[in-house]
Amino acid sequence: MAKKKGGIGMHITKVVSREFVPNLRKKRIWVPELKKFVTIKATARAIKTLTKNGAYATLRKADLI
8 A cells, every 4th residue: 555545555655647649640641632642640549530531531630630
């Protein structure tokens, strides 16, 4: 048990706030409407959305093109 809870504190005794970071990936995708590759930095969730809705439509909606 931790010292602050009345124990002897053999393991973790320090309280540190967690850091949440997005799952970012650098991805090079082909956009057929532009006839070129576009390199984007997006989360894993955003890459799934790109695959589902199409690259051009998704990037257009996000004001990246």
